[in-house]
Amino acid sequence: MRALTMAAGITEEACKQDVLCPNPMQNIYVLTTPAVKNAEAYAKVNQIILVTKQHAIAAYVAAPENTCKGVVRNIDAHLTDIQLKELFVTERNPSVLEAKRIKTSTTVVLHFQGMQVPRYVVFGMCLVKCSL
Numbered sequence: 001m002r003a004l005t006m007a008a009g010i011t012e013e014a015c016k017q018d019v020l021c022p023n024p025m026q027n028i029y030v031l032t033t034p035a036v037k038n039a040e041a042y043a044k045v046n047q048i049i050l051v052t053k054q055h056a057i058a059a060y061v062a063a064p065e066n067t068c069k070g071v072v073r074n075i076d077a078h079l080t081d082i083q084l085k086e087l088f089v090t091e092r093n094p095s096v097l098e099a100k101r102i103k104t105s106t107t108v109v110l111h112f113q114g115m116q117v118p119r120y121v122v123f124g125m126c127l128v129k130c131s132l
Contacts, residue, residue, distance in 0.1 A: 003048040004031070008041040031059075063111055067097065070117035070130040075101070075108045084108055092122040 001020045005012070018033040033039050043061045047054050063069070075084070081100060088099040088110060095118065098111040110121065110130065121130045 003050055004042065004045065007045045007048045008038070010038055010041055014038060066114060068112050068115050068117055070110045070112060070121075070132060072108050072110060072121065072123065072128050072130050074106050075123070075128075077101075077104060077106050087124050088121065090122065096121060 001015075001018075004020070005015050005018075010018075014035065015033070015038060017035070018031060018038060021030045021032070022028075023030060031042060033042070039061050043059050045057060045059050047056050049055070079087070079101075084099040084101060088108070089096050095112045095114055095116075096110050097113055099108055100111075101108050112118070117132055118130055120127050122128075
């Protein structure tokens with residue numbers, strides 16, 4: 001745990017409520033924290049040092065409870081994640097929390113508040129189909 005907190009730049013005091021849980025079946029560790037600041041810092045870490053050896057890691061912030069994901073296709077590949085968020089996360093789509101492109105594709109994953117994916121969402125001035 002200390003290697004991870006050091007890589008994230010989190011003090012011992014700030015991580016007292018954080019919990020690291022191994023999952024040997026999936027060869028992963030799950031880290032939970034009540035502090036949003038800690039979660040964001042952990043998500044930026046891409047390597048840790050154990051003893052004297054560097055190890056690459058992949059970290060991300062999991063979706064909160066009571067949320068679901070939907071997919072929209074054929075979205076302009078030149079739009080940045082910031083632009084996507086500005087176009088999808090609006091008052092016209094009150095349940096959309098986040099918009100992220102899948103790598104360099106034209107497919108975008110939307111995170112919704114609640115457990116229901118709408119059939120259509122507003123994208124700028126267009127109504128686009130959303131699927132599971």
